[in-house]
Amino acid sequence: MMRAAALTWPVLLLSLSSLGTGLLCLAATGLRARMSLWLYAAIAFAFGQGVLATAFEFAALAGWLTTAVVATLMSAGAVVALVAFARTLPEWRATVVRACRAWLAAGLVWKVIALAVVLFFVYGFSAVGGWLIVDSPAFYLAIAKMVGGTGRLTALPGYDPFSSIGLLAELLTAALFRLGMSGTDPRVLPWVSFVPTLALLYGLARACGLGRRGSVLVAAMAVSSSAVVMLWGSGKTDLLAVGPAVAACVVMLVSWEAPDSRATLLVAGLLTGFACVFKLSYLIAFLPVVAVLAIWPILGRVQLGEPAGRRELFTLTFRAAVPLTIGFLLAFAPNLVKNHVILGNAFASNALDPFFSKATTMRVVLTYPLALTYGRYWGEVGTISPLVLAYAPLALAFHPTSGHWTSNRIFAMSAAAVAGTIAWMVLCPSALAPRYILVTLLLFAIPAASAAEVLSRRRALFSVVLLAAVLVVLMVTPAHANRDYPTLVSLTRTISSILGPQTTCSGSHPFERDCVASETINAMASPGDRVLTLTWVRFWLHPDLMQAASRTDETMPYDLCGPTCTPSAFWAIYRARPVFRFIIHDASSHFVPPGAFDSPPPDITVHRLFASGDISVYEVTLGS
């Protein structure tokens, strides 16, 4: 029971706090009057996450990310959320009653589909008991633990250039560590944050004109994408960018209807900025989406012959662009400040190496929809639901019609998704990874679900085919997500393992050896000791040791030494900078000359402290 409470309350507090902060910030924008309460609350949650994480970022840059600061900020937000909930209780009750009536009025096929989606999402919690993806104990969870443990945001030693990426999700995770979550428990955050994201996807579909059926299908397409499933509990934080990005799309659509949309566009810009800081690749894949959605209503007015001339057209575009840009810069600027403080360069960046050769890249580009749906490329980490591929092309023939294409929101969303995808294909053609452009790809679910809805209304056969397709895809998705390593496991086993007795290395699979190796160092280290990390993984080191581990410039000579390196060359590098008491080595990823540790030079003493599989830990002493 205590364990359940320890696991639940920090996440609950963070969620309530995100909601409250968002409600507080959006109170003056007038957005509430233009949408239903549940959609407004979901947008507020996404917005609040961005604001709260930015506040944590500034606190951590100043070294003030203490328990008192985190608890105060979170409690204030949570109180606002609870007060707002109490004040809107009758409205929430009416929303629930409406939802229940809609459920009762729905046909059997749609009841089954909706129920299957909800049950599958609940089952998705088992991802928290699945394997970690190597990136998370290497960087994402590691930097969060380091910041949470030390209270100060610095570059993660060994990943110094990579620390230039947006770290908002990591700061939310750091706050969870600060509130007492231990081990890899905070990896539940992406799954929890996906609840409002699903509501936002549903709301976006509704705002595009889809009915309840089509909107449920959009949610079905999202949860049956293994690219989403594999990020629910793997420790990676890419999913947290989807919420603000989808919220930005919803707000953009609302701005089309708003008579004075400056405040609305400002909110859309802020949400876009938060999404881009949560996931920097959205700068390429999502900004074109926002640009298309901003230009779309202006195109509609041009079609109606409203702007009299170029000057008026320019004024319209300028009026839309200014609040959007200001909002984006306000949200994005803290990342530049962070880079300036921790790396000394506001515009520091981590270049994305091409994943594949030119020939393979050409093949990827030519088979893009197939590669995104069925691909098994290196680093792809999941694919998009085949339901999107099955139904999206049909949207060309079976779509709800309207008077003019500029007033068709589904067409607008499709055009925006195409623009974002093409931008990514042109600028990063070899980086085939749905998680980099996840929100852009999920936008294709809107026309796909619309086509499915139209077809199911036209012929009863398509309702049956749709039901069968959704159920089969939901049944196959776990096997698809588990094909390389266990992602979704038994739900009951996950819950019992989370609530059961814990060890330091609980939830560390498949990195148990790295955990034990790090624990060995933690037990022996004294203040001021440093670790040479010839491994990717460092999450289980004590936060102080992580902060004092070898920097990129210190490990670089060992990497450059390469396969031709000799033991004497290896120890010459060490002797040039003999500041490390411990060396942790992963033979599967880092080369060390054979015999280097077994027969060191006479003035160097090496004690093997731990060895299991490819992982070893050594204590090194340099003689005088």
Added chain:
Amino acid sequence: MTSFSFAVQSICLVVLTALLVYTLALMRTGRLNAHVTVRWVLAEVAAIGAVLLWGRLPVIAYTSTLGDRELLVVLAVLFFGFIAFLMLDSLQRISAQSAQVRRLTQELALLREQVGHSGSGARTEVAAEVGLPPMPERTRPGPLATVLIAVWIIACVATLAVESQDGLPRWVMALLTARYKQ
């Protein structure tokens, strides 16, 4: 006046007064149109007047000369004519209103089409929630298209199922797989 005819007259007055009150109540609660109410009120007042002036109307002198069966036929014909007139009047009003509703629906659809907004059942739900109008659906796939679409959807889903079990042909997998820097 005998006690029997006085009792019948009293019952008729009570029933007709109750009917008059009910008619006025229907009008006040908005369930009966004012134009229709006027006709019914006039008819009921006339009936009450007839009952009050029972013995002084010339028709009574005439009816007293009729036999029981003849009187019954006369009353039935008069009653039928009166009810038929009221029903025809109501039906005429319903017909006029139906025509008006049809015309308004067509005008609304034309207006929606003109402003470029759409109107299917789905978007009617949306209008309540996010304030957007819905879209009409036009396309209905033919038999061949239905089969082809169903085959396409099943193929997309089945490919994932087969791929998850490593069941795709080797050349297909080679097309969809690559190692780092390959």
